[in-house]
Amino acid sequence: MEEKKTLQKEVFLSGVGVHSGKNVNLALKPSDSGEIIFRRADLDNLEMSIDPRQIEAKNSTSLVSKDSRIQTIEHLMATLFAFGIDSLIVELDSGEIPIMDGSALPFVAAILQAGTKPLTLNKKTIQILKPFVLQEEDASISFFPDSDFKITYLIDFAHPAIKKQELSLALNLEIFSREIAPARTFGFLKDVEGLRSQGLALGGSLENALVLDDEKVINGPLRFPDEFVRHKILDLIGDLSLLGSPFLGHFKAEKAGHSLHLRAVQFLLDSPEFWAYEK
Numbered sequence: 001m002e003e004k005k006t007l008q009k010e011v012f013l014s015g016v017g018v019h020s021g022k023n024v025n026l027a028l029k030p031s032d033s034g035e036i037i038f039r040r041a042d043l044d045n046l047e048m049s050i051d052p053r054q055i056e057a058k059n060s061t062s063l064v065s066k067d068s069r070i071q072t073i074e075h076l077m078a079t080l081f082a083f084g085i086d087s088l089i090v091e092l093d094s095g096e097i098p099i100m101d102g103s104a105l106p107f108v109a110a111i112l113q114a115g116t117k118p119l120t121l122n123k124k125t126i127q128i129l130k131p132f133v134l135q136e137e138d139a140s141i142s143f144f145p146d147s148d149f150k151i152t153y154l155i156d157f158a159h160p161a162i163k164k165q166e167l168s169l170a171l172n173l174e175i176f177s178r179e180i181a182p183a184r185t186f187g188f189l190k191d192v193e194g195l196r197s198q199g200l201a202l203g204g205s206l207e208n209a210l211v212l213d214d215e216k217v218i219n220g221p222l223r224f225p226d227e228f229v230r231h232k233i234l235d236l237i238g239d240l241s242l243l244g245s246p247f248l249g250h251f252k253a254e255k256a257g258h259s260l261h262l263r264a265v266q267f268l269l270d271s272p273e274f275w276a277y278e279k
Contacts, residue, residue, distance in 0.1 A: 001122045006030045006087040008115035015098030021202030024098040029089040034121045039091040052242040057258035071096040074238030079107040081241035082176035102184035102208040125278040128249030139255040141264045146250040153233045154254045165229035182223045183230035186210035
């Protein structure tokens with residue numbers, strides 16, 4: 001049975017929160033607790049454990065409690081999931097994980113620098129037993145039994161720089177680091193004013209997101225011709241990671257987003273007949 005992992009040493013990153021616009025200092029600290037714990041250094045070291053029932057989706061994924069909120073956890077969580085790190089203290093001095101360059105690549109680099117080490121704690125793998133489809137208008141997310149962890153994602157935007165993109169991958173650390181982690185978040189100039197009126201995207205810039213006008217990407221070049229769908233896969237991995245276990249199963253998403261991703265997480269929590277821990 002696979003063992004849980006933590007980091008060999010602390011690593012530090014800093015950047016801006018894409019929604020809050022605030023500067024954030026982030027420390028990833030080794031832990032033998034067997035779980036990922038978020039610690040708010042700016043709130044007397046208030047700690048929050050990952051609880052998939054205390055998650056909100058609003059242009060990002062947020063961990064919430066009555067005392068605190070931590071926004072935009074999905075890129076970091078996807079990276080920890082890919083590395084198999086499930087025992088860690090994530091300490092930050094604000095309410096949002098820094099967006100860095102809009103991708104997960106800076107988190108990959110930091111973890112490679114720190115190194116990982118196993119703990120004497122076993123982890124459980126979730127095995128999908130039978131298929132199911134969640135539908136939300138023209139969007140859907142479904143899962144199927146499989147001997148590997150796979151994701152297929154399809155997006156279709158009425159924009160000449162995106163259009164229809166589909167990608168299917170069997171995921172491991174190497175593929176995640178090379179094919180998914182570099183893909184950056186993206187947004188549209190026409191949406192900026194509306195988002196900022198809601199207190200969102202206050203820290204968004206040409207340095208931390210791909211930005212599109214009505215015709216093109218205004219701050220290219222792209223890292224991949226289909227960078228947009230690759231980023232959606234990154235988000236889905238981060239959201240699925242909230243269940244706290246690796247997977248054997250094939251997840252398919254079409255025109256989905258954080259809200260539908262998290263509906264799938266909640267469905268699995270509430271429907272144990274669709275999955276089991278691998279023996």
